[in-house]
Amino acid sequence: DDLWTERPEVVEGMEKIYERWVKDFDIDGFRVDTVRNVDMKFWTQWATALDAYAAKRGRDDFFIFGETLSADPSVIAPYVTEGRLDATLDFPLQNAIRGYASQGKSASGLSDVFAQDYRYTTDKANAYNEVTFLGNHDMGRIGFFLKSDHPGAGDAELLRRDRLAHELMFLSRGNPVIYSGDEQGFTGAGGDKDARQPMFASRTADYLDDDQLGTDRTHAEAAYDTSAPLYRQISALAELRKANPALADGVQTERYAADGPGVYAFSRTDAKTGTEYVVAFNNAEAPKSATFATGSAGMAFRGIHGTDATVKSGADKKVTVTVPARSAVVLKAAGPLAQPAAKPTITLHAPDPGATGTVELNADVAGGQLNRVVFAAQTGNGEWRTLGTADHAPYKVTQAIDADTPPGTALRYKAVVVDSAGRTASATAASTTGTPPAEEVPTAASRDYAVVHYKRADGNYDDWGLYAWGDLADGEATTWPETHPFTGRDAYGAFAYVKLKPGASNVGFLVIDKDGNKDVAADRTIDVTETGEVWI
Structure with a gap:
């Protein structure tokens, strides 16, 4: 009952099936289930063909994302970099948000996930494309996780943690997805069929005894309440993003991560206007303050979410922000970043000689402001290929070296940095390939x-x-x-x-x-x- 996806005619047949759907139904994109169960070369050819077909029909925004269950970015990112999908479901971030918002874990868990965002970078995609979520029909709802992590907790505490989880998802990079019913406070009793409650009134006995957050309603009643606490909070977050687009697609730069429960903070900066937003979270049981750098000296930042306070950065560009317990705050800069005084400089570091498999390329950048670094590579005498663009430190990308590349093949690299004033600098580096290790028997x-x-x-x-x-x-x-x-x-x-x-x-x-x-x-x-x- 399986498809032989290694055969060219199967791949081509699947291309034609999906191209027909795009043509006949004007489809915007596809969510692909269990991509890990299919060989990588299939996705590379299939996704590339669909992108090209959609582009010919004027659909440059065509979007394909895949599901692969792993909390390790190094496991799921290759489906973007090698498989040529536009994104994956962000299981690593889902796991980190639950750890921080529900389980009270260290902010370092979030920091570790975002530090690996470079793994998703290609010539057409990056981590900002990732599809973020808090729970789903397979694993269960965020409400279920909260109740499991805090048995006996009251409604007020669960709602507060639920709101914090949604704030993390809506205010960080990625495309947030709400599992229908979460905005109504659905919890469920587990994953799979225990997490598939309908929005309309149900007669299913297993659902009728489920608790719902923020209400005494049961699943015997329809749940389309626009006054529900979580509905109003999620709606407000969506409006905040809409009114401040940098919170959706602005450059994300980490500013602070507590070693333990406490504050996690980053900036979201509008690359066009230079306006910086400071976003800070706190998963502790009491208010917490943190001092960290911003992009400007002597800049006032006014609260637009979670606080109405105004703070001002010092000559060292640092601010001190206080975040209420289990909450988030957003502060907006009064003006744009100052034009950088020093033009950027760049040093490029190639992988060590003997490179095989997936290797990393990184650059050190000094000077400039809102720097972007574009990386390109050439293997042997082949064409130069853009690997991707990094918009914040650490400036890194990956390259997948084909297994059939002969040992000793020359690898040439170039990186160009562009700052907010349009000034550029470039650097080159080189390495050579090695012999790929023999394929091991799976263990x-x-x-x-x-x-x-x-x-x-x-x-x-x-x-x-x-x-x-x-x-x-x-x-x-x-x-x-x-x-x-x-x-x-x-x-x-x-x-x-x-x-x-x-x-x-x-x-x-x-x-x-x-x-x-x-x-x-x-x-x-x-x-x-x-x-x-x-x-x-």
């Missing part, structure tokens, strides 16, 4: 997750969870009797999953209830060199 190192499917005769999974140990990724281990919930539902029953560390080989697990009572007394193990899923 656990190629697995990101271990999945345990669980079936109970009574169908009650709410009180049970997965307690795991062994080769788990950092942060995945829990303290007894805390567990990973069975958030997913399928035809077998329910399932839970844990993220694995690189090179994982063995994972032990138990199914226990909230009091630590075991479903089966004996410890169980998964040899993840052989399989990533078990059914019990």
Whole structure:
């Protein structure tokens, strides 16, 4: 029941099918499911052909994004850089936002995700294209995550955390997507079918006992309430973005990340007008202040969201911003950035000799203001190809070197920096390719997750969870009797999953209830060199 996507006639046939849909229905783009289950070369050819077809029909804004379940940008970004999709569903950011807004984790989790935005850069795309979200029909809703992370929490606390999560999504780079019902406070009891509540009145018993945030309504009633707390807050965020386009597509520059719960801040700067916005978040239980640099000295910043305060940067360009507990603030500069005094200079760093696979190219830039760096590469005597543009430090891009490139092939690079005054500087660098490593037999190192499917005769999974140990990724281990919930539902029953560390080989697990009572007394193990899923 599968398609042989490695065969040229299959790829060409799929191109024609989707081209016909574009022609007949004037489609704006496609959301592609489970892209990781298809070979990369298929996506490269298919997406390139569709882009060209749409462009011929005057559709330069045609948009294709794909789904691949991983919280690691290095895993999903190649579907943009090599597969030529315009974006992916941003699972890494979803995971980081939940960690910060719901679980009270360090701001460094957000910082780590945004620091890898360069991985998405190509000649036609970048991280600003990423499709951002807080939950979905497979994994569950943000409301469910909040209730799972804070059992027994009151409505006011859950609403506050929910609002903070949406503020993070709407005010950072990317294309935010609301899962219908989240704006009405839907929570659900898990993933898959437990997260697919309708907006209209339901008779489904499993839905009728779901809590909803900010209301006493049940799913027995239709949910189209434009006065619902989350609806009003999300609507206000959308209006804020519309009125201040830099909050949607302005250059995002990190300014501060607390080492632990606290403030996370960045600037969003309008590349055309030079207007800077300071955006700061706080996931702590009390107000927090932070001092950090901006782009201007002696500039007043007036609150336009979350505060009406005005702060002024000093001669060192720094401001001190206070953010209320579990909230966000946005402050807008009174004027544009000053014209840079010094013209930009640039130094380019090529990958080390012997380069294979995906390599990184980076540049050091001094001087200028709102600098953009364009990177290009030549392999052997081939044509020069634009790798992409970086609009903030660190100025980096990636290059995928074809596996069939002979060892010792010359790699030539050039980078050009342009500042806000239009002044330029350039640099070159060079390297050579190496011998790609022999293809290894897939092991656990190629697995990101271990999945345990669980079936109970009574169908009650709410009180049970997965307690795991062994080769788990950092942060995945829990303290007894805390567990990973069975958030997913399928035809077998329910399932839970844990993220694995690189090179994982063995994972032990138990199914226990909230009091630590075991479903089966004996410890169980998964040899993840052989399989990533078990059914019990």
